[in-house]
Amino acid sequence: MLSYLIKRLLGTIPVILMVTLAVFAFVHMLPGDPARLVAGPEATASDVAAVRAALGLDQSLPHQFLTYITHTVQGDFGVSLKTRRPVVEEIGMRLMPTVWLTVIAMIWSVALGLLIGVVSAVKRGKWPDYGGMILAVSGISFPPFWLGLLLINLFSVRLGWLPTGGYGTWQHFLMPSFTLGLGVAAVMARFTRSAFIEIAREDYVRTARAKGVPERSVIWHHSLRNALIPIITMVGLQFGFLLGGSIVIESVFAWPGVGRLLVDSVSYRDYPVIQALVLMFSLQFIFINLLVDILYVLVNPEIRYK
Amino acid sequence: MTLKSLLISSALGVAMLAPGAVLAKDLTVAIQNNLTGLDPTNVNDTLSQTSLRLIYQGLFGFDEDMNLVPLLAESYESNGDATEFTIKLRHDVKFHDGTDFNADAVKTNLDRLRNPDNNLSRRSLVSMISDVQVVDDYTVKLVLDAPFGAMIASLAHPGAMIISPAALAEYGDDIDRHPVGTGAFIFQNWAADTLEVSRNDDYWKGPAKVDNVIIRSVPESGARMAMLQTGEAQFVPNFPPELIKVIENNPDLTVETSPSIVEYYVALNNNKEPFGNKKVRQALNYAVDKDAFCKIVFSGLCKPADSIIPEGLSFHVNAGDYDYDLDKAKQLMAEAGYEDGFSTEIWANSNTESLRAMQFLQQQLSQINVDLNIVPLEAGVAAQRIWSIETPEDAEVQMYYGGWSSSTGDADWGIRPLLLGENTPPNMFNVAYFTDDKVDAAINGAISTANPEERATHYETAQKLAWEGAPWIFLGVADLIAAQTADVTGVHMLPDRGFLLEDAAFSE
Numbered sequence: 001m002l003s004y005l006i007k008r009l010l011g012t013i014p015v016i017l018m019v020t021l022a023v024f025a026f027v028h029m030l031p032g033d034p035a036r037l038v039a040g041p042e043a044t045a046s047d048v049a050a051v052r053a054a055l056g057l058d059q060s061l062p063h064q065f066l067t068y069i070t071h072t073v074q075g076d077f078g079v080s081l082k083t084r085r086p087v088v089e090e091i092g093m094r095l096m097p098t099v100w101l102t103v104i105a106m107i108w109s110v111a112l113g114l115l116i117g118v119v120s121a122v123k124r125g126k127w128p129d130y131g132g133m134i135l136a137v138s139g140i141s142f143p144p145f146w147l148g149l150l151l152i153n154l155f156s157v158r159l160g161w162l163p164t165g166g167y168g169t170w171q172h173f174l175m176p177s178f179t180l181g182l183g184v185a186a187v188m189a190r191f192t193r194s195a196f197i198e199i200a201r202e203d204y205v206r207t208a209r210a211k212g213v214p215e216r217s218v219i220w221h222h223s224l225r226n227a228l229i230p231i232i233t234m235v236g237l238q239f240g241f242l243l244g245g246s247i248v249i250e251s252v253f254a255w256p257g258v259g260r261l262l263v264d265s266v267s268y269r270d271y272p273v274i275q276a277l278v279l280m281f282s283l284q285f286i287f288i289n290l291l292v293d294i295l296y297v298l299v300n301p302e303i304r305y306k
Numbered sequence: 307m308t309l310k311s312l313l314i315s316s317a318l319g320v321a322m323l324a325p326g327a328v329l330a331k332d333l334t335v336a337i338q339n340n341l342t343g344l345d346p347t348n349v350n351d352t353l354s355q356t357s358l359r360l361i362y363q364g365l366f367g368f369d370e371d372m373n374l375v376p377l378l379a380e381s382y383e384s385n386g387d388a389t390e391f392t393i394k395l396r397h398d399v400k401f402h403d404g405t406d407f408n409a410d411a412v413k414t415n416l417d418r419l420r421n422p423d424n425n426l427s428r429r430s431l432v433s434m435i436s437d438v439q440v441v442d443d444y445t446v447k448l449v450l451d452a453p454f455g456a457m458i459a460s461l462a463h464p465g466a467m468i469i470s471p472a473a474l475a476e477y478g479d480d481i482d483r484h485p486v487g488t489g490a491f492i493f494q495n496w497a498a499d500t501l502e503v504s505r506n507d508d509y510w511k512g513p514a515k516v517d518n519v520i521i522r523s524v525p526e527s528g529a530r531m532a533m534l535q536t537g538e539a540q541f542v543p544n545f546p547p548e549l550i551k552v553i554e555n556n557p558d559l560t561v562e563t564s565p566s567i568v569e570y571y572v573a574l575n576n577n578k579e580p581f582g583n584k585k586v587r588q589a590l591n592y593a594v595d596k597d598a599f600c601k602i603v604f605s606g607l608c609k610p611a612d613s614i615i616p617e618g619l620s621f622h623v624n625a626g627d628y629d630y631d632l633d634k635a636k637q638l639m640a641e642a643g644y645e646d647g648f649s650t651e652i653w654a655n656s657n658t659e660s661l662r663a664m665q666f667l668q669q670q671l672s673q674i675n676v677d678l679n680i681v682p683l684e685a686g687v688a689a690q691r692i693w694s695i696e697t698p699e700d701a702e703v704q705m706y707y708g709g710w711s712s713s714t715g716d717a718d719w720g721i722r723p724l725l726l727g728e729n730t731p732p733n734m735f736n737v738a739y740f741t742d743d744k745v746d747a748a749i750n751g752a753i754s755t756a757n758p759e760e761r762a763t764h765y766e767t768a769q770k771l772a773w774e775g776a777p778w779i780f781l782g783v784a785d786l787i788a789a790q791t792a793d794v795t796g797v798h799m800l801p802d803r804g805f806l807l808e809d810a811a812f813s814e
Contacts, residue, residue, distance in 0.1 A: 030686060031686060031687045031690045031691075032684075032685070032686020032687055032689050032690050033686075033689060033690055033694055036689045036690075036693065036694050036732075037685075037686070037689060038427070039425075039427055040348075040350040040427030040428065043427060043429075043430070044430070044732075044733050045696070045732045045733055047422075047425070047429070048694075048732065050422065050425055051425055054425055082342050082343070083342060083343050083482075084343060084479070084482055084483075085483065093497060093498050094498045097498075149526075149528045149529070149532075152528070152529060152532045153532065156532055156535075156536050157532050157535045157536055160536060163536075163538060164529055164532040164533050164536055164538055165524060165529055165533070166522070251525040251526050252526045252528075252529055253529070254499065254522065254523070254524040254525065254526070254529055256497065256498030256499045256500075260499075260525070261498075264340060267684070267685055267686065268342075268686075269686050
């Protein structure tokens, strides 16, 4: 297990390098000159040139890439072109709001999604199944933007129970995490249901029933445990996506997260921030994948890595 | 349910259940975009500049009608040819860190701003100054290398606001994270999307009436409106015109509209055929119904343009009109040899309002057989394809829809960057590539004197000639719209889309 982990960790290095190169190339291929945006609307051509030199953007691309890599390896992500704050600080103050929102949304939506999925599978073709799947389809179909405004209208404007947006107390989390998690819960419900239905046809489930294992144990112990492998894969994927920050949710609820930062940075061609964010998102995905692999082992001891 | 009916129902909801009274005397202002920085000499967007007026002040500034008023200056004198300005300063002002405001502070600031090595983005405001002389503790003399009649207006621009020299020495380049000024509020915190300032009890005009001011970026306009309805925000500047109807009937909210100094136009690239032909340019002007433009693009909250600059700028004159007249337009097109029309494309920044405007123009111009292809450009792309073009011959732009506001409140910055022959991109914004010797002479004449009457004469000439020359399709001047809770007084929008919050107070 340990040697497997080390191997996996080492294997991520070329992936990270490739990602870094791709991000750098992509960012620098975007049309638009950051020096122009930094220098300001009234800057003369020579001012813009001076700014370009000051930012190091007049160097050749390979040279810039090398500088970028050397600095990144040392943990220096540079300074935001827009706000002139260090990139680490800029991302730091927005990361936790996004992480907490993601974690809370994932917890309730995975739990609820699993429950609905299992119930639907067990009661297949009966009203709980139809009810659950209607909920799931609605959850996937609600545009989060519309749902968010609807919730604000109901709970903030009409009832006055919850703040319209922003980050702070637990009340601030309720509407954004609900809106964010709804789609995940719906996907999880549908996914769990189909995984469960597959498992129900397996011989060991029939055997368990035949030898008189109580139905409750058949469902929650024998079936769910085996259905968990694809479900965990799905959770990992969803988690990775959500950690990138939902631009729609963060906009509607004025959530100070990394999704909004990325959009703002792209429109300002804030190279250092874009590069650092995309690198961070890739690292998150790599880390989550690793976590998912470890969970596989924990869930199913039969899986052995060599 | 559409967004609109949803919002209407939310307004009805508030009417039934009024939100509770605000306890703390904190003023929260909800704006769309994030601030970009806190160093007034190095930010380019109106929102950041105007927010910084809470903390900083200039030698001169503007009142709510954009009239130039002295702030840290008491008075000024200039010589006849506008090359020397002697400014008397206030005696009773201290920066938030206790440093005295005096002539040395002014010199430190202006020298810092005009030094090209500092790469400050607002340098052009003072780049004509060749020497800042400290005459005595409270008198400075600015010596210019060329006449510049709009000097005082430039000093009123937020980019020329005065920073504590002690703070500049202490923080250097980090000054934009530790702003220290003379304004009514002291900087507290600038987080991901929120700027917080608190009352300066030693403010030289007397302490403000609210404890704290919080400026929060809330990108979604429906959410900003909800914040007003729940009392989470008290002031929402630049309120979207299409949402006005929703809150108009709410007794707890008020909406204020007033003319802005943001004029919208379509620049026609005079170097490109057929826009090199004045008759074609005039025909396009006659073919567009400006009243309809105002109704469609700005929900009627807009006035048709009557000059190259809006009425709110100093030295504006009514330069004439291009009343909607299709017969005349067709006749001019025929005289220019384009009775069968032509095809061209129009560029603009990609946003809802610009798209609406371009679609409207497409429909209007189709009436004289001009076939318009709409090309929205993302900001970075626009910067590259329009504003970074090195030589006029390389310019691909044919028509460009946009707006301009002169944050100095003066005709100079409303005309010179846009229509002086040499001010084409990448240096300035003459994207019409318009050149007219007489207009150039009038613009240059106006900045070579500080005498208001002479400047007025020059600007009248420039406006009338440029109007007749029709480098643009003149469209309209949009209104400002601000929404606020009824219990707040003293918050105003400025005609350049900034705002004044210093006199804010709660009426309870």
